[in-house]
Amino acid sequence: MKHITYNTSGTCSKVINLTIDDDNRIQDVSFVGGCNGNIKGVCSLVMGMKAEEVKKRLQGIICGNKGTSCPDQLSKAIDMILNS
Numbered sequence: 001m002k003h004i005t006y007n008t009s010g011t012c013s014k015v016i017n018l019t020i021d022d023d024n025r026i027q028d029v030s031f032v033g034g035c036n037g038n039i040k041g042v043c044s045l046v047m048g049m050k051a052e053e054v055k056k057r058l059q060g061i062i063c064g065n066k067g068t069s070c071p072d073q074l075s076k077a078i079d080m081i082l083n084s
Contacts, residue, residue, distance in 0.1 A: 001020070001021055002019070002081050002084065003017070003018065004018050004077060004081045004084070005017050005018075006018060006073070006076070006077035006080060008073040009073070010066050010067060010068040011033075011034065011063065011066065011068060011069060011070050011073050012033055012035065013031040013032060013034030013039065013070045013073065014032050015031070015032040015033070016030070016031055016073060016074055017031075017032075018081055020051050020078075020082075023050075024051045024052065025048055026047055026051055026054060026078075027047075027048075028047075029042075029047070029074065030043060031043070031070060034070050035070075038070065039070060042070065042071055042074065051081070052082065054074070054075070054078060055075045055079060055082075058071040058072060059072060059076075059079075060072060
């Protein structure tokens with residue numbers, strides 16, 4: 001198992017806690033801050049998925065004119081944990 005605490009940038013959420021197992025499946029993900037319902041939805045949808053697939057689906061999603069989003073920040077956290 002690998003775990004990171006990722007400090008987000010450019011979003012309402014401030015931190016992502018992410019755990020993946022030895023098969024690179026997401027075992028736990030939580031956000032600190034952000035839009036409560038949306039964050040709960042994203043977390044529920046990605047649980048058990050292959051981290052690389054989640055990264056591919058979420059990277060580049062933007063929120064308003066921020067240039068990033070909570071899902072995009074999750075893709076960055078996944079990239080960091082996969083390459084650590």
